Amino acid sequence: MMTKDNSEDQRGTRSVVIIGASLAGGACVARLRALGYDGQITVIDPDPLAPYDRPPLSKGVLTRAAPIEKPRWWCDDCTLLRGRAVALDPRARRIEIRGSDGHRRFVSADAIVIATGARPRRLPTEPAGVLALRTAADAKALSDAIDRGAKSATIIGAGVLGCELASSLRERGVEVAMADLAPLPLVRIFGAEIGKMAVGWMTEAGVTLHLGVGIAAIRAEPAGFSVDLSGGTELHSDLVIIAIGAEPETEWLTGSGIGIANGVLCDGSGAVLDLEGAILPNVFAAGDVAALRDQNGSHRRHEAWTAARRQGTEVAERILTGSQASAPDAEDYFWTDQFSRKIQVLGSVPANGTLNCVRTTARRHGTLFEVRDGERHAGWIAMNCPELLAQVQAGLLAAE
Structure with a gap:
């Protein structure tokens, strides 16, 4: 069911500017064209290699199993403008852009979509040469460092990205140490039960884990880096990689009059x-930068590949129709590939959630878990059994 938003008049929309050649931005372009929109679409992005898919950067790209290439979801029927958006007047719908040469220009449009995504969180003090992974250039820098002879790495952060990096680096023969304040890897996303399993498979793969510790200092050395942990341990490695999460790209909107609180504040669509x-x-937002209002009135960012695609599509429909979906929020879906395991999540995994094994398969480690939040069903975790999760999504398999 769709409801009309009377605050917006979509008649006469002849130009759309999308800030960010991201998945959300690309989905918006594709949906606009699919719905028959023949007006001007301009996409603004400073990354000279964009558009590309980000999930492969820490996996196939880093292990050289996959190249950086234009993704299938990208629609070329738009103007791609290289530059960084540095200011926005949302009421005039006017954007200030800075090129790599410092040249300033302004672009206006009938509708604007903010799809700038997020950037890696960094520690307050880091010496030069500490790496992070968000862009294709970041992945190339890390891969090039290994090509030049880097044999060891310290990864700070045991979340999904940190564990994917550890898996890929071990495939490349790099010795890996990992440090995190959390007591278990992956615990913030998957909960304690999967975290305990991850300790086993990461240790088996040769990753040295330092959990429940903070970072006291990182120092550059003549050859590599040293990392002082809060427990007194000192780690030495050729590389240090920060993987402690991401924060939305919103600083450029300071003073714009837009509501900002861990993302661009938006209504439900x-x-x-x-x-x-x-x-x-x-004026709309989609993807990792958008903090959408849920049915309880709170705002939350949905940092998932499928959420970004869905939001970009919904924004395109709203631009052209002025209508917004009134159906219940769709379940988030995301996945990670690491240490010979494909882990898929449908729904949510509460911090204190419990796992019930619903089905196993003959495939190595193949297990489908239902996630429970007390007495309430919260979601599903599929490990090396995408066919079982597909049955869940099709309504052919339910919780027992």
């Missing part, structure tokens, strides 16, 4: 809100 919580006509 991507319309951007001002500082008073009112909708800003014809």
Whole structure:
């Protein structure tokens, strides 16, 4: 069911500017064209290699199993403008852009979509040469360092990205130590039970884990780096990689009058809100940068590949129709590939959630878990059994 948003008049929309050649931005372009929109679409992005898919960067790209290439979801029927958006007047729908040469220009449009995504969180003090992974250039820098002879790495952060990096680096023959304040790897996303399993498979793969510790200092040395842990341990390695999460790219919106709180504040389907919580006509956000209002009235970012694609599609439909979906929130879906395991999540995994094994398969480690939050069903975790999760999504398999 769709409801009409009377605060927006979509008639006469002849130009759309999308800030970010991201999955959300690309999905918006593709849906606009699929719906028959023949007006001007301009996509602004400073990354000279964009567009590309980000998930393979820590996996296939880093292990050289896959190249960096234009993704299938990208629609070429738009103008790709290289530059960084540095300011926005949302009421005039006017964007200031800086090119790599420092040249300034302004672009206006009938509708604007903010799809700038997120950037890696960094530690307050890091010496030069400490790496992070978000862009294709980051992946190339890390791969090049290994090509030049780097044999060891310290990864700070035992979340999904950190564990994917550890898996890929071990495939490349790099010795890996990992440090995190959390007591278990992957615990913030998958919960304690999967975290305990991860300790086993990571240790088996040769990763040295330092858990429940903070980072006291990182120092550059004549050959590599040293990392002082809060427990007194000192780690030495050729590389240090920070993987402690991401934060939305919103600094450039300071002073714009847009509501910001861990993302661009939006209503339930991507319309951007001002500082008073009112909708800003014809300004939208999608993807990792968007903090959508849920049915309880709180705002949350949905950092998942499928969420970004869905949001970009919904924003395109709203631009052209002025309507917004009133159906219940769709379940988030995401996956990770690491240490010979494909782990897929449908729904949510509460911090204190419990896992019930629903089905196993003959495939190595193949297990489908139902996630429970007390008495309530919360989601599913599939490990090396995508066919079982597909049955769940098709309604052919339910919790027991």
